[in-house]
Amino acid sequence: MIRRQILTGGAALGATALSTTLASPAVAQTAPEIRWRMASSFPRSLDTIYGAGDHVAKRVAALTDNKFQIRAFPAGELVPGLQVADAVQNGTVDCAHTASYYFVGKDPTFAFDATVPFGLNTRQMNAWMQHGGGREVLKPFFDSYNIVSIPAGNTGAQMGGWFRKEIKTVADLNGMKMRIAGIAGNVMQKLGVVPQQIAGGDIYPALEKGTVDAAEWIGPYDDEKLGFNRVAPFYYFPGFWEGCLNLSVYINKAKYDELPQLYKDALESACRDATVDSMAKYDVQNPQALRRLIAAGTQLRAFPREVMAAAYKASFELYDELAEKNDHFKRVYDQWRAFRDAEYGWFRVAENSFDQFVYAMYAQEAQQRR
């Protein structure tokens, strides 16, 4: 705040002294022309998730009268989608749009910036990030990578994915090959699953040929595009490893520090704008896609409670193991866990009881219409 006053103090004075038909030099000083490249981790075909990064770029331009222009590039055009953290860290690109859990191979602490199994839902994640200390507790970690990470987009709770056969007990998971990555893969491994890392575009043939028995991706709208319903009949819910997926704009720290405060503000509001925008898009598209999938024969299945409970236990055992070995992980986890518990204590009251009731009434009405 103090910094902002120093930077713009001159501008305000200058603007007052001059008429509005002649711009003050101070405005030009605080509004230099800047061109950035943004490497997305996503393909352009995913208009929702790629679109969130692109939305940030477009809003920044709109908010700065095109003075600060960010151009988004799909995964692979500047750097491969899973290497954008390196590219931002090294300054090869100015910024990126990604899901932080892609980088848990470097350090599992990255996952908290995106999602962890049985973690926060979208509202709770936004709360943690914006006013719950999340960004602050993650800062020293991201500093060590020369990255400034700003929340920018969310998918909401994801689906559990596509299964070639039904899952009735934990034993059914034993030896099952499933496309699932990162910490979620580690959790599933504790339940007997053989996790597979497969890029989005390669999932369909793997599922078709039976190279994998199951695959998780995102939710109805994105999954439908990749056609998984044609090669696996059972669509499970919920994706208990992704109660939401927070997306992030990564910015090279030195580049970020060079920005005038005006552009930092534009970037911040553009990212929050993208968070509202992308969630709204998903929430409009997913219901329609789910209806189409079901009409085309997809069979919706809830994970058995036994499976969820076993995965829950495995998840928190894993977090304890990771916290013991990794100081960054422990520091973030401790703060996050206390926040999560406080959120759950409140959300299960007004929010969840409202949702539960109206969904039950909806189900009853839908039943009657049949």
Place this chain on the structure above:
Amino acid sequence: MIRRQILTGGAALGATALSTTLASPAVAQTAPEIRWRMASSFPRSLDTIYGAGDHVAKRVAALTDNKFQIRAFPAGELVPGLQVADAVQNGTVDCAHTASYYFVGKDPTFAFDATVPFGLNTRQMNAWMQHGGGREVLKPFFDSYNIVSIPAGNTGAQMGGWFRKEIKTVADLNGMKMRIAGIAGNVMQKLGVVPQQIAGGDIYPALEKGTVDAAEWIGPYDDEKLGFNRVAPFYYFPGFWEGCLNLSVYINKAKYDELPQLYKDALESACRDATVDSMAKYDVQNPQALRRLIAAGTQLRAFPREVMAAAYKASFELYDELAEKNDHFKRVYDQWRAFRDAEYGWFRVAENSFDQFVYAMYAQEAQQRR
């Protein structure tokens, strides 16, 4: 989009032709100095809900290098809180920050812009407004009041309020005087309640003296400030008449149309920013406030299902009655109802099953800790 290109085309050309140390006249043309006054419907003491309007004002200034300044005034300083729609319509003030359901006395259609009983939750409301056709379907209605309404802030699902005695059946509501307004009041009236319209500051003495038997306000954080826990022991949930409360920035249409596109963009992103920001603030503050209230003796109670079901039936009967008499209401209701049903069909799958499971595990763990 076309309009934007026409407006800023000159600016882009000018900026390219000149060096960045001298600002182009075109920038000044698209960035005139503008000062607006915003009349809030809320007192400054409600830092959450008043704060959302104030946040819009501050972000607009930050995004325009203080060229476009909006000054927020608490309810009563410019106009009384419940008269801000008139003030914006007449151009007495440039803009306002309010909850549209305050104006259902003029026309019940206003309610859709805020919330209606058994309506949308926060995510669903954002989806309806931003990509679900909500703003479009409301536009002809707001046009008739010379108002441009932009969503700006949300409270989340509210609590059902403070009751001096327990509610076990619908019969317990008979003759009960409750501070509850608007469409929610009409619904409760169908259940035997005698609804009372009382301003926020007057609720405490009314509840203390027994002039009313019950009063609803917002949620733990705001309710705690007004001290209702000291005069009523039972705190009911959920506020089924407010699955969320969307707040709105009202702008005089002529004033809005005069804004350069740059400022319209700033206003739009500032409002979305406020939506993320205010919801995050509530979601951080409410859990803490609820814990304090319970520690101080407040007894949490869920509304009996019988009461909820009776209110649900009464609500949709009321909507049908209103739709028969009011074309605006009917047009908005028909579109809204189809959207709501589609949302419920999807949200009860991944989103709700995730929430249900983790809250159940939380409750089990909390039980074990005791």
